[in-house]
Amino acid sequence: MPARARFHFAGFLACLGLFWVVAGGPTGAWGASWDRPDFATSTLSLDRGDGTLLTYRVELATTPRQHAYGLMHVEAMDADAGMLFIFDGMAVRSFWMKNTLIPLDMLFFDDEGRLVSAVEKAAPGSLVSRRSSGPAKYVLELNGGSMQADGIGPGARLRFPLGG
Structure with a gap:
């Protein structure tokens, strides 16, 4: 094989290998690394702000992979279902709706469980960043x-401990 042909063939193999890693490799963008992670579940009590307690069944997102x-x-959730994201510390939080198929309400709470701010009916698939006000x-x-x-x-507040 002439040197020029070997060079083109090597370039083709390099491109093919890169495509495999990105598209279908074991840790590629569409590979196993984006399979849905496992989430623990809990019961969450929420004082809606007037002393009335509400109960939700929530999945707990505690790791960076679960947060992402x-x-x-998710195509549908029961009326009493949701997801609680738990972070290590206090910070302004920002969420988007990429690859989210259902509208969501997002409620942001401080470290004592007090409602900081909320976003109602975030549109599915939107790339608009929704931030907590604090x-x-x-x-x-x-x-x-x-x-x-x-x-x-x-005045809404999360009740702790979770599940109890």
């Missing part, structure tokens, strides 16, 4: 419209 995946590709440690995602339907408003 969240509710992506530092938050917890983010609760519920079906879009749950805040209004369940009467959750200013």
Whole structure:
């Protein structure tokens, strides 16, 4: 094989290998690394702000991988279901709806469980960044419209410990 042909063939193999890693390799962008992670579940009690307690069944997102995946590709949730994101410390939190198929309400809570801010009915698939208005440690995602339907408003608080 002439030197020029070997050079082109080597370039072709390099491109093919790169494509395999990105598209279908074991840790590629569409490979196993983006399979849905396992989430622990818990029961969450929420004082809606007027002393009335609400109960939700939530998946717990506690790791960076779980935080990144969240509710992506979920097609439906029960009315009393959601996901609670738990972070190590307080910071302004920012979420988007990429690969999220259902509208969501996002409730941002501080380290004492007090509602900091909320976003209602975030549109599925939107790449708009939705930020908490202040530092938050917890983010609760519920079906879009749950805040209004369940009467959750200013003064809402998470009840601890989780599951009890």
